[in-house]
Amino acid sequence: MDASTALPQGASSPARGGIRAGLIGVWALVVGVSLYYVVRNAIPYLSGAEPLVTRHGGHAAWLVVHIVGGIVALLAGPLQFSAAVRRRYLAVHRWTGRIYLVSVAVSVASAIRILVLPHSSFGFRIGIAGLALAWIATTGLAYAAIRTRQITLHREWMIRSYVVTFGFVFFRLLLDPLRSLGIATGPEIVSAVSWMCWALPLLVTEVVLSTRKILQAAPARTSLPSST
Numbered sequence: 001m002d003a004s005t006a007l008p009q010g011a012s013s014p015a016r017g018g019i020r021a022g023l024i025g026v027w028a029l030v031v032g033v034s035l036y037y038v039v040r041n042a043i044p045y046l047s048g049a050e051p052l053v054t055r056h057g058g059h060a061a062w063l064v065v066h067i068v069g070g071i072v073a074l075l076a077g078p079l080q081f082s083a084a085v086r087r088r089y090l091a092v093h094r095w096t097g098r099i100y101l102v103s104v105a106v107s108v109a110s111a112i113r114i115l116v117l118p119h120s121s122f123g124f125r126i127g128i129a130g131l132a133l134a135w136i137a138t139t140g141l142a143y144a145a146i147r148t149r150q151i152t153l154h155r156e157w158m159i160r161s162y163v164v165t166f167g168f169v170f171f172r173l174l175l176d177p178l179r180s181l182g183i184a185t186g187p188e189i190v191s192a193v194s195w196m197c198w199a200l201p202l203l204v205t206e207v208v209l210s211t212r213k214i215l216q217a218a219p220a221r222t223s224l225p226s227s228t
Contacts, residue, residue, distance in 0.1 A: 027078050030166075034074050037169045042067055062110045069107030070168055076100045077162040081155075097146075104139045104165065108132050121187045127194025134198055135164045156209055163201045171197040 046067060079085055079096040086093045111132050115125050142157035174193045179186070 027081065031075075031078055033169055034166070037172050038071055038074070041172055042071055042168075059114050062113045066107050066110035066114060069103045069105075069110065070165070073100050073103035073107060073165050074168065076103065077165055080158055080162070101139065101143060104135060104161070108135050121191055123187070123191030124194045127191060130195065131164065131167050131198045134202065135161070135167075138164055159209070160202060160205055163205050164198050166201065167198040170201055 046064060076096050076099050080093065080100060082093075085096075111128065115129055115132070138157055138161035142154055142161050145151075145154035145157055171193055174196055175189065178184075178189050178193065183189075184192070
């Protein structure tokens with residue numbers, strides 16, 4: 001996301017610098033957390049002592065495709081929000097966008113193939129199916145918007161798409177604390193988190209985007225002259 005688009009026209013240079021620094025900090029945190037969970041969960045899962053075929057049977061290959069596609073999308077996504085990359089290296093921005101789009105498509109297709117197999121609870125499968133549909137919708141609308149040169153709309157849908165992509169990380173952020181609380185059975189917690197990991201972040205995203213629009217559209221208040 002371009003930091004300049006989030007600033008009012010009259011914002012001072014120090015304010016702009018502060019907001020840019022804040023955005024850089026947020027994205028550094030996003031990338032850092034993403035890498036942490038990829039290294040902590042995804043890579044050990046793929047390279048565990050017990051072969052994936054033993055654990056997951058015939059859909060092990062689809063699971064590998066799904067995880068790898070998700071990792072590529074997770075790590076390619078932040079480059080789409082860099083104003084510096086867009087301004088100076090437009091070709092890089094476009095190619096990372098294509099890589100992100102293909103990665104999402106591959107990961108969603110393999111996830112759908114896995115979900116048709118009864119290898120996990122019904123609640124979990126439905127929750128992840130909802131995530132897959134949200135991933136298709138948000139990414140597809142982001143692509144449709146850029147194809148019709150609706151830049152602002154494209155950026156908004158890319159934000160939503162990446163929030164869904166980040167669902168893997170949200171899943172882990174929510175799962176371990178809820179398990180430690182012991183408030184429900186393991187399968188119940190997993191089923192609930194399969195919904196919470198994407199539905200709640202999307203809700204927060206909608207609130208933030210809509211609040212920003214409301215504030216930008218609000219008429220500027222003019223001060224009345226004081227009476228003497």
